[in-house]
Amino acid sequence: MKLKNSFFYTLRENVKDEDSDSGNLLVRSGMIKKSSSGIYMYMPLGYKVLKKIEQIIREEMNATGAQELLMPSMIPEEVYINSGRRAGFGNSMFSLKDRFNKPFVLGPTHEELFLDAAASKIRSYKDMPFNLYQFQNKFRDEPRPRFGLIRVREFIMKDAYSFDTDLDGLQISYDKMFNAYKKSFDRMGIDYKIVTADTGVMGGLLSEEFQAVTAIGEDTLVLCDHCDYSSNLEVAQCLTEVPSSFEDLKVMEKLHTPNVGKIKDLVDTYQIPVENMTKSMIYKIDDEFVLVMVRSDDEINEVKLQKYFKAQSVELAENDDVVRLTNAKIGFAGPYQAKIKVIADHKVEHMRNYLIGANESDYHYVNANHGRDFEISAYTDLREIKEGEICPKCQKGHIQFSKGIEIGNTFKLGDKYTKALGLNYLDANNQLQPVVMGSYGIGPGRCMAAIVEQNHDDYGIIWPSNIAPFEVALVIINTKVEEQVSAANKVYEELSSLGMDVLLDDRDERAGVKFNDMDLIGVPVQVTFGRGLADGEVEVKIRKENNKTNVKLENLVQFIKESL
């Protein structure tokens, strides 16, 4: 592409309403433009990048034998009502009505439609396995879009769905996709981790996430410094350490703690170690109120709570409800004489003589003990793991945290959807069986953002050459010098004929402007046509190494090939 007379622009000044490096650089380099909160235009340059990312994924999908198709974005609402997911998505689904008042939604994910498509083919076990995928726009009405392309309301997703007769088949299909994902992200040059995760509204048997490691990630990755354990914080299990000996029970005493409802204040004011305190939170789990106890320095993990109760919704009780259920101000809830079910984290089971809220404003009890002073109906793993803890897998290493952007996710769905929607096949014994599904997603836009997060400097983006909008930029220093113009054009024709993606900066701009623009948009190899031409030389700059080499014109093409 020749820049003069092309649609190309960059912004010199910073944009204010981007809260991430990648969002900022992508906007400033003219790759994307915000249209509305969490809704972006892909401008020509950005669209080129997106297409290159898509093509990598497409090639890896096709290599597994998966077949590409395209689903509609607008879907009758009843499709999601029938699968039971309409309520689960709730307000995060965009909905609209047609002229006859029939309700439609904009698809947030497409299990239902793929299942419908698969039903056209599946009659017997001989019809499987197969795998279908698409690149298509998804719509999710996020409460809070942020970080440029990372959390948006309309985005392209590559979603794939596998159909098998049984779990063994699913395992094979899943592994194929899993490997294709690894290859795709490797080819994009992304630094990523694979973690086990919550299955969320997708449900099913297993979820694994591909997380690009960046400082602005929205997910916390739990990693072991000794073994290969890796998990999303939301599902990371905690090891329970059992003390070697137990203290004798002391007599429970009431402690006047006026206006001291917070753990930190209790520590400061009464010098009680955090290890000898519990905290009690009241949760509304579906329609039931439950008192949840953890040691005071632990945090309750709501995903674990939701799983334990197999609940649809888990939320902290409203202040009014807490006051009504405890007859006390916020901050004084406890298990003693509680009127609701009490459950506790494993760690609490091994505590003795600890502090609890008194269910009475401005009072706590010290030296409380379960079994004697009150009953706890169940102990389970409810807390969030912390950095430095012992790894739950190898039980040797220590836990470290890292931040990640979820760029891909694979689910073993099993028969959750096929049972609910009745997609069956006849097996070899002429018995009706539910089809076994997997679903697999990649966000190309998030990949683009993650690559920029991981590859940029003060001057701009540093694209890997297979992702860059252009592999090579040819910069004419002074367009009034015929020698520079003709030499650059000749090289442009030659590289183009070799199938390279070449940019010719033939604008009537100052050299500094062109250099800065090429750095900003991140062209990996930049060739300068300037005064060196008198000696038959041009200057080649490798963006990521930030060095410059003088190269004879006759060696230029070879030099570029070796640099990519």
Added chain:
RNA sequence: CGGGACGUAGCACAGCUUGGUAGUGCACUACCUUGGGGUGGUAGGGGUCGCGCGUUCAAAUCGCGUCGUUCCGACCA
């Protein structure tokens, strides 16, 4: 959904307290200048001050409402 902030030219912002001709920088146009890391200059073009209602002789400025954006939290594949 709760709390805070902001909305003035394509972008970033000042002006608002104390109401009275709408400004600055970048970008843009023309000419001159310069020509290897965002040249320097001269002259220009571009804004219903988010929208509505109100107060007032007079509203970007004060009040109410509304829409949008954004930050923190809640929620979230």
